[in-house]
Amino acid sequence: MKSYRLILVLVLITGVLSNCEDAFEYSPYAANVKDSYKNVGVQNIKSIQINNDQSKDEFSFAVFADSHYNYHELDGAVSDVDKRDEIDFVVVNGDISEHGYLKEFELFHDQMETLNVPYLTTIGNHDYRSNGEKIYSDMYGAKNYSFVYHNCLFIMWDNVFWESNKYPDFEWLEQQLQTEEAYSHIFVICHIPPFGSQFDDESEQKYTNLMSKYDVDLSIHGHTHSYYYSKYYNDGVDYLVVGTIMQSEYAIINVIKESYSVERIKY
């Protein structure tokens, strides 16, 4: 067979095979999210909104954080949540991947999809690594978003400084907080606590001022891999850092009318 005919045959075979998206992978850093994984975040918000009832004032939601590649422990958390009827949805507060590999996001979603309830996410610093930001956006949509559930305002905010190479959008955060609605509770959920790494003194001050100015009930974080729940700045705002899934730990927030409680779950 002459060389040019051989090359022609190889080009044709490659052209056909490159359309078989499941069988061939080009790089762990590739960000070509398969159709079945796209927009799962948008679909999950819609699922939550189906059950939204402004007149209800009692519900619970779970918060996972920092699962990275610990799929065995993640499976344990999913099983534990599924045993509890009171939980309406799960929030995963960042670091759902380790290296930002597409495969890590797929493995994570495959596991979370088995939950009996929908799940929502915030982006963590590890999720920005490699081409993780593109993958995250294709799967989960906007990195800053808010929603209302049972008359509680949830603000999901991207506060990753270093890996994103940008300053978090404090203006957007304040716009969400400047609401005239009388919500029962306001929960701000973002991966890095203001007293953790990445925040400098100015941004820490900026964040904590917003929390106290707009009477945020609970500021929820992950990132440090160690549990914390108290009024860190003694300004009336509760700060919760959820322990890591790596250590078989998550939290449940029980909203009961005008109050709420935090449960530290170890499974």
Added chain:
Amino acid sequence: MKFLRILYIIPLMLFTPEFCNAQSEREVLNKKKREWYKPDYIKIQFAGNIGFMSIGAGYNWWRDVAQTDLIYGYVPESKGNATIHTFTIKNTFGLYKFNIRGKYNISPLLGFSLSFEPGENSFGNLPDKYPEGYYGRNCFYACLNLGLKSKFDFAEERHFSSLEVYSEINTVADYGFYNTIAKEDRNNIIYSYALGVNLFF
């Protein structure tokens, strides 16, 4: 599918050079004529986690049982939703050579590779903005391969004396680790395929 985990533990000592020599006489003569540093073959590979298309040069060694390739791989934006450049060193070992009717041959192969990807958020040395020890380096990754190859001599020699065609099942070492620590096997999504040719001078 648990048995596929054996991919990680097959020992390299299952084969010996005596059983695996696949060089033709013409190829041996050509090799003698060449300077030592010139490659024995040109490699072209499709997929296999080292690029959408990869091209490189390769050397036979250990009495031609082993092959070492230096490869550049490229993923265009249209295929990876990101432009990716990868540099890989790949080692492949022919496990045994089966002759079919004295005319054809087929060899199982086992290989591993180490790739380097100089991306924006992947790095070898931690950038200054991070505290010491914040991340490990993430611009390197290893892959494991298991496959089959077959070699054909060209009837008429022009640029190349023979052609080796191979197909591989492949996984990134990290995926194998994730699969090992997960409660359930994820073999259905951690393995993928690669196809390639080696064009021998």
